[in-house]
Amino acid sequence: MVSLFLSNEELGKKDDDHKPTKLPPIRAPQWNAARVPPRKTLKRLAIALAVAVFLYIFIKNIPNDLPIRDRRRPVYYTGQSDEGDLAAVPKHKPQAAKPNPHSPGGPKGGSGGSAAAERVPPSSGYNGAVRLPHLAVSLQAIYGTRGSWNANKNVMFAASSLKSAAALLPMACQMGTELRSYVHFALMGGSEISLDDLRTANGIDDSCEVIFHDARPDHPAASTDRRLGYSAERALYHINTYMHPQAVFADGSRTEDYFFLDALRSAAPPLQLSLIELPEGAPSRLGWMTKLDSASLAAWNKVSIDILIHAPPGGSGSLIRLLKSLSAADFTACAIPHLTIELPHKLDPPTAQFLETFRWPPADAYNPTHVQQLTLRHRIPRTSLTEEESSVRFLESFWPADPRHSHILVLSPQAELSPRFFHYLKYSVLEYLHSSAAVLQEWDSRLMGISLDLPSTLLDASEPFKAPSLRKNADPRSRPAGRLATEPSPFLWQAPNSNAVLYMGQKWIELHGLVSKVLELQHTTSQQLSPFFSKKLVSKRYPSWLEHALRLSRARGYWTLYPSQRTASNLAAVHIDLYRAPEEYAQEEEQQVARDISPAAVAEMALAAKSPPLLDSLPAGGNLMSFDDMPLLLWDGRSAVKLQDLDAEAADYAAEFRRAVGGCEALGPDELVPRRGSVRDLFCSREN
Known part of the structure; x- marks a missing residue:
């Protein structure tokens, strides 16, 4: 390192010609000239300054188009491979969060990202990473329903379209009032209506005994159909992990979003879920289904x-x-x-x-x-x-x-x-x-x-x-x-x-x-x-x-x-x-x-x-x-x-x-x- 800082070859030469001649001692002067800083110190300062400039330029130009990662909630990427398929999702099973006995039954507000997340304009075809910002809260609050057990009393209604939600909610309410099962309702898809407004618009009050879950991704209104379908699959995966519903009801008519039904049909068999697709007019024609308990509904597709x-x-x-x-x-x-x-x-x-x-x-x-x-x-x-x-x-x-x-x-x-x-x-x-x-x-x-x-x-x-x-x-x-x-x-x-x-x-x-x-x-x-x-x-x-x-x-x-x-x-x-x-x-x-x-x-x-x-x-x-x-x-x-x-x-x-x-x-x-x-x-x- 010494040779690195020596730029003059004469500094390292040992020659007797450069040595001063011996003179008789004289009295030292009373003053000293100012000391010149060594050349080593100057070069070290120059390197430190260069590193500081580099760090400043790097921080100034760091990418800032990614939302803040919230480690409490699942995040999935919809990147595509060379063949155009969705990128592989990690196969590990997420660890259940410690339930909070004072947690509410679900969020009161609508969907959407956190305050620090990027603002995406509606209808922009957003296809970024999938986050489920509100699902974890309601899933942690249902620990009393024994959702960690494979056999329990949980059944779930799921909807993406608001028209389908309006068709399913009366049946969910009727089933809840029978008190034979824990009835859940999961809202997915691209709407931005709040759960409170959804309940009010459909005449659902506390007497219905229905537990609501907001399973929509961030930026729902701006998301592509493919992203919404993928988010429905991931939401169903986490719902099955923490709830294990014995049966999942969905609107099988043309009112429901096609990408949502495709996602349920592809995700239900691997999860061994009993998917029941209800036709148009189900509340009047199939009202007897609300009288069955979760164990009966689990055998719906087996009979x-x-x-x-x-x-x-x-x-x-x-x-x-x-x-x-x-x-x-x-x-x-x-x-x-x-x-x-x-x-x-x-x-x-x-x-x-x-x-x-x-x-x-x-x-x-x-x-x-x-x-x-x-x-x-x-x-x-x-x-x-x-x-x-x-x-x-x-x-x-x-x-x-x-x-x-x-x-x-x-x-x-x-x-x-x-x-x-x-x-x-x-x-x-x-x-x-x-x-x-x-x-x-x-x-x-x-x-x-x-x-x-x-x-x-x-x-x-x-x-x-x-x-x-x-x-x-x-x-x-x-x-x-x-x-x-x-x-x-x-x-x-x-x-x-x-x-x-x-x-x-x-x-x-x-x-x-x-x-x-x-x-x-x-x-x-x-x-x-x-x-x-x-x-x-x-x-x-x-x-x-x-x-x-x-x-x-x-x-x-x-x-x-x-x-x-x-x-x-x-x-x-x-x-x-x-x-x-x-x-x-x-x-x-x-x-x-x-x-x-x-x-x-x-x-x-x-x-x-x-x-x-x-x-x-x-x-x-x-x-x-x-x-x-x-x-x-x-x-x-x-x-x-x-x-x-x-x-x-x-x-x-x-x-x-x-x-x-x-x-x-x-x-x-x-x-x-x-x-x-x-x-x-x-x-x-x-x-x-």
């Missing part, structure tokens, strides 16, 4: 229902009427069920002509994939079916891929359905199989089917059937004001049905197994079957497989849910004016039924002239009654005072069935407990 129709020979008129009523049904916000029609060998010309133009799903149903879900099966044998062949052909027509969520709706050709029938079925399935109360009380272990109609007679057709009245000790909420205790109510009956009934997937598997074992015994044993087994309790007006369904119901203590008389008249009707007996009993039964037909009976089976909204036809103000509050009937129509009465009857019947049919003579009392999901314990003569 699958198939429809099975067995057409008898010569029954073209009744089959065409049934198919027309199916085409007129309302499948709003529900997956269109697959339809299977079993045709006899001899097909009537009117039926063939109608099926040529019949389309399923209906033309006006929402079917974006345009997939046909109709299966026609035409039988080959010319001869009439026997009881055994009819039961086998019927049970082989369907198999549930997922026993918990796959179910089958069995329809008689004599049935006619109302436009609201499918809403009732899905409402009942979600409430009685997937709600928190159903899971806690294991209602699915008892429920064999859900009927749409009321039978006119007992199973043996020996006498008319009269529906029971509401139980005296029922929950008062099950009896709305103005209703009498003697008015017919929904009830549970051990007797199954074949006119219009939805069978649960697990019970269908058990019925399949029972028929398989029974037929095996019939073909392998050389002894005559027990009179207990051969005795027929179900009238020949019904198909032969219903006898096996009754045996299973009696052995297991299962029941079928039947609607009240008022509800049934708005769901389905079974016409006997064009009655056709099951093929296996056609020759001996049709004449008897024809003699029983009267004008009064025909009028009684007619559907209501105008189908009201579903909630208006239900007896408990739209709320489905608990099984504990419903009357319970044994298979022969006798009333069971307690559930123990049904269990005692089932235990006795199962023990008798094992001894008489299954060869289980040596079973002890501890072995009489039925195996859930199987009928192997009923048969001991063969390997299980």
Whole structure:
């Protein structure tokens, strides 16, 4: 470094010529000349000055077009790669902020950046980094809803368009007042309206029990559609992290912004969210959805229902009427069920002509994939079916891929359905199989089917059937004001049905197994079957497989849910004016039924002239009654005072069935407990 500061080569030369000559000492002078600063100090000062000038120029020209980074809130960049796609987002999961028990439920003001952020003029096509300035505050305030748990009571409505928000808020308010779930509403998109103004404009007050979240990015009005869609995906990601909503409702009509719906559809599957897109007019048509809890709504997209129709020979008129009523049904916000029609060998010309133009799903149903879900099966044998062949052909027509969520709706050709029938079925399935109360009380272990109609007679057709009245000790909420205790109510009956009934997937598997074992015994044993087994309790007006369904119901203590008389008249009707007996009993039964037909009976089976909204036809103000509050009937129509009465009857019947049919003579009392999901314990003569 010394040589660096030496510019004169003479300074470093050691030469005797430059040394002064020795002189005699003289007296030193009294004054000293001023000292010249060393050259090293001057050069150091020059370098320091140059560095200071450089720093000044750098600070003067530093970029200032980026907003101040707030480390409390997420910031994402929408930079594009060479291919034009959005830049990859870090995959790490953000750490939840410590909740503040005194935090408000959400911000009061509108959206927009912080005061220090850059001011972006509206409609400038802003595509900068995405910030969610208000979302963290409201998400931290909901710690009491157990949003960190995967299973909780949170459901969320989300909207981007203000028109969609106006359509969803009444449903969110109604669901909140039911107090079965924590209802949230997230506003996304590019509007700059404040949440207070949004609530005021839509008549939402504190009584609605809705928690609001401002999930809009900074500069919403100036942002591009792509930025808004990306911000919706990121908002949904953070909402799922801190809330874990069991279901997300969105407006699926054309009113909603397309980029918002695309963002929800792409983000929901990876997050395993149940996305429910509501059509136009949902509050009036799907008001029953607000009665469900979060556990039921979580299974909305999992439930699958198939429809099975067995057409008898010569029954073209009744089959065409049934198919027309199916085409007129309302499948709003529900997956269109697959339809299977079993045709006899001899097909009537009117039926063939109608099926040529019949389309399923209906033309006006929402079917974006345009997939046909109709299966026609035409039988080959010319001869009439026997009881055994009819039961086998019927049970082989369907198999549930997922026993918990796959179910089958069995329809008689004599049935006619109302436009609201499918809403009732899905409402009942979600409430009685997937709600928190159903899971806690294991209602699915008892429920064999859900009927749409009321039978006119007992199973043996020996006498008319009269529906029971509401139980005296029922929950008062099950009896709305103005209703009498003697008015017919929904009830549970051990007797199954074949006119219009939805069978649960697990019970269908058990019925399949029972028929398989029974037929095996019939073909392998050389002894005559027990009179207990051969005795027929179900009238020949019904198909032969219903006898096996009754045996299973009696052995297991299962029941079928039947609607009240008022509800049934708005769901389905079974016409006997064009009655056709099951093929296996056609020759001996049709004449008897024809003699029983009267004008009064025909009028009684007619559907209501105008189908009201579903909630208006239900007896408990739209709320489905608990099984504990419903009357319970044994298979022969006798009333069971307690559930123990049904269990005692089932235990006795199962023990008798094992001894008489299954060869289980040596079973002890501890072995009489039925195996859930199987009928192997009923048969001991063969390997299980």
